[in-house]
Amino acid sequence: MASVLIIAEHREGKILAATYSALTCGKQIADANGLSLEVALLGKGVEGLAADLAARSVAKVHVVEHDALEHGLSEHMAKAVADLANATDATWIGAASTVQGRDYLPRVAARLDAGMATNVVAVDGNKLTRPMWADAVMAEVEITTAKKVFTCRPTEFEPIAEGGSAEVAKFDVELDAGAAKVTFAGLELVKSERPALTEANVVVAGGRGTKGDFGIIEALADELGAAIGSTRAVVDAGWAPNEYQIGQTGKVVAPDLYIGAGISGAIQHLAGMKGSKVIVAINKDEEAPIFQVADYGLVADLFKAIPELIEEIKKAKA
Numbered sequence: 012m013a014s015v016l017i018i019a020e021h022r023e024g025k026i027l028a029a030t031y032s033a034l035t036c037g038k039q040i041a042d043a044n045g046l047s048l049e050v051a052l053l054g055k056g057v058e059g060l061a062a063d064l065a066a067r068s069v070a071k072v073h074v075v076e077h078d079a080l081e082h083g084l085s086e087h088m089a090k091a092v093a094d095l096a097n098a099t100d101a102t103w104i105g106a107a108s109t110v111q112g113r114d115y116l117p118r119v120a121a122r123l124d125a126g127m128a129t130n131v132v133a134v135d136g137n138k139l140t141r142p143m144w145a146d147a148v149m150a151e152v153e154i155t156t157a158k159k160v161f162t163c164r165p166t167e168f169e170p171i172a173e174g175g176s177a178e179v180a181k182f183d184v185e186l187d188a189g190a191a192k193v194t195f196a197g198l199e200l201v202k203s204e205r206p207a208l209t210e211a212n213v214v215v216a217g218g219r220g221t222k223g224d225f226g227i228i229e230a231l232a233d234e235l236g237a238a239i240g241s242t243r244a245v246v247d248a249g250w251a252p253n254e255y256q257i258g259q260t261g262k263v264v265a266p267d268l269y270i271g272a273g274i275s276g277a278i279q280h281l282a283g284m285k286g287s288k289v290i291v292a293i294n295k296d297e298e299a300p301i302f303q304v305a306d307y308g309l310v311a312d313l314f315k316a317i318p319e320l321i322e323e324i325k326k327a328k329a
């Protein structure tokens with residue numbers, strides 16, 4: 012039976028939450044088009060993770076093990092996914108719009124001669140909604156090729172429900188690790204005591220208005236158990252590490268509460284946070300564009316307002 016095939020993403024022995032959201036997106040496409048929902052797990056020594064996926068309301072889990080897939084390099088991933096898609100009659104092939112998904116899926120599309128839609132935020136039958144021009148426009152698109160490739164924005168889809176016990180099948184793939192034009196040099200994962208930015212319920216973000224003093228942002232984040240984010244301007248200035256960047260060229264976040272301090276609200280930043288449930292903006296310029304998307308706006312100097320806010324939160328907690 013033709014299927015929607017979602018490629019799972021995993022790290023350090025765990026399926027990433029973004030995969031469960033991608034499965035929900037895949038399920039909506041499958042249900043609307045009368046297809047089965049299947050999931051693929053690629054890597055080396057990953058078979059142990061199949062049970063997790065098999066319990067997620069999917070019809071089948073494909074496990075593709077190969078030494079060359081150990082580090083998820085896109086050359087090998089693309090060939091393995093394309094071979095699997097052809098062998099299983101998958102008509103829709105998708106994954107979460109993460110760094111990895113965005114890396115290898117265009118290659119999959121090229122191998123399958125397929126049209127591709129990235130960053131899907133909503134599904135209506137076989138029509139997909141995706142942002143264009145830095146989220147300034149929401150476009151409804153239809154992929155007209157026989158095979159269709161897509162990535163979906165994880166923050167727009169709830170994680171798929173648990174339940175079921177799908178069949179787990181192995182798929183053998185031929186890969187020539189020696190022929191790769193790219194080799195794996197190393198992976199440096201940033202370890203933090205704070206919640207991961209894309210999964211946090213609360214995000215406190217600082218912009219150029221902080222003048223590089225992220226201590227004040229950290230203090231508020233500590234009080235709220237929040238992740239820290241920033242604008243690109245702050246990263247470009249070297250005031251915050253790259254992984255803090257929220258926006259068009261950064262991470263997409265959709266926490267319950269986003270607090271942006273000293274952030275102008277340029278469209279490229281809004282692209283990454285405007286899906287947040289409650290947006291609080293602190294900016295001393297009442298004309299700052301961020302106030303147009305904010306649920307609560309405070310026209311104030313952040314160096315005065317944030318310490319006061321911290322004091323009030325402490326009092327409320329006491």
Ligand SMILES: Cc1cc2nc3c(=O)[nH]c(=O)nc-3n(C[C@H](O)[C@H](O)[C@H](O)COP(=O)(O)OP(=O)(O)OC[C@H]3O[C@@H](n4cnc5c(N)ncnc54)[C@H](O)[C@@H]3O)c2cc1C
Nearest residue numbers: 218219220242243244258259260261273275279280295313
């Ligand atoms: C292709 C492209 C991709 C981009 N991608 C991204 C992206 O992913 N993410 C991103 O963020 N940007 C991105 N940008 C950059 C974006 O256009 C803006 O330049 C950037 O977001 C501005 O950051 P900012 O709000 O920190 O700085 P500014 O625009 O300088 O704003 C600082 C704000 O702080 C306020 N302020 C100053 N002092 C205080 C104070 N004491 N108290 C309170 N408020 C104060 C000011 O009123 C001002 O509104 C991209 C740009 C391009 C061209």
